[in-house]
Amino acid sequence: MSKLPEANKFTDLSDYGRPAANIIANALKATAFTPIHVTLLFIISGLIAIFSILEGHYLLATLFLILKSILDAADGELARVKNTPSYTGRYLDSVADILLNLLILLAIRHITDSSYLMTFLAFIGIQLQGTLYNYYYVILRNKFNGDTTSRVYEKQAPKAFPIEKQSHVDILFFLYNLLYRAFDKTIYLLDPQAETEAKLPNWFMTLVSSFGLGSQLLVIGVMLVLGLKFYIIPLFVYLNILLLVFIGLRRSL
Numbered sequence: 001m002s003k004l005p006e007a008n009k010f011t012d013l014s015d016y017g018r019p020a021a022n023i024i025a026n027a028l029k030a031t032a033f034t035p036i037h038v039t040l041l042f043i044i045s046g047l048i049a050i051f052s053i054l055e056g057h058y059l060l061a062t063l064f065l066i067l068k069s070i071l072d073a074a075d076g077e078l079a080r081v082k083n084t085p086s087y088t089g090r091y092l093d094s095v096a097d098i099l100l101n102l103l104i105l106l107a108i109r110h111i112t113d114s115s116y117l118m119t120f121l122a123f124i125g126i127q128l129q130g131t132l133y134n135y136y137y138v139i140l141r142n143k144f145n146g147d148t149t150s151r152v153y154e155k156q157a158p159k160a161f162p163i164e165k166q167s168h169v170d171i172l173f174f175l176y177n178l179l180y181r182a183f184d185k186t187i188y189l190l191d192p193q194a195e196t197e198a199k200l201p202n203w204f205m206t207l208v209s210s211f212g213l214g215s216q217l218l219v220i221g222v223m224l225v226l227g228l229k230f231y232i233i234p235l236f237v238y239l240n241i242l243l244l245v246f247i248g249l250r251r252s253l
Contacts (some may be wrong), residue, residue, distance in 0.1 A: 010202035014212020017070035025077035042071035062221030091172035
């Protein structure tokens with residue numbers, strides 16, 4: 001099930017796992033498997049990828065990074081086909097993503113003996129880049145009455161859906177806010193007019209989707225396999241130049 005009406009769909013470069021995710025979600029629709037179970041599987045997949053990086057098994061690491069991206073899409077897809085949206089799943093997904101991103105970069109730092117400063121800057125870069133894409137995508141989804149579980153700017157814990165506990169939502173929102181607030185606020189301050197102007201044509205969203213987490217993980221995996229591991233951390237530091245380019249382009253639309 002798409003998050004957007006047909007006229008507003010765009011080619012999402014980071015969402016290459018969606019076809020496989022749809023198959024998984026439909027296969028699990030009539031089972032006792034929940035979206036949370038799928039989220040836990042993508043966490044395990046990410047941890048296996050990290051272990052594989054540390055052990056030098058880069059092709060295996062890449063396969064598990066791709067699997068992680070597929071499962072990352074499948075949990076939300078399963079929630080849609082079962083009609084069981086939840087803020088618990090939404091925040092658990094995001095908290096898991098940011099922690100896995102940090103561990104992946106620390107693993108790459110270990111095998112390349114990169115500086116902690118550059119690794120920290122790469123982590124900041126990955127998060128800001130991903131946040132920009134999510135910011136524009138959520139604006140688009142909210143505008144066209146798509147999936148509204150995500151919000152443009154998270155300020156307080158939402159009211160839990162009937163299928164979940166408010167205490168779980170509150171705890172996970174606290175963790176989400178702790179980990180993401182600085183990134184969300186930075187991107188909002190860089191382009192606060194985006195929500196009201198909302199000129200986000202399909203071609204523009206396709207360009208910005210290169211900043212999506214799926215794209216980022218695929219780039220990391222390909223660079224590992226190609227023997228370019230020493231360039232991964234610098235790449236995500238310097239890609240912040242494109243961050244400003246995309247914002248400038250959006251403002252000019």
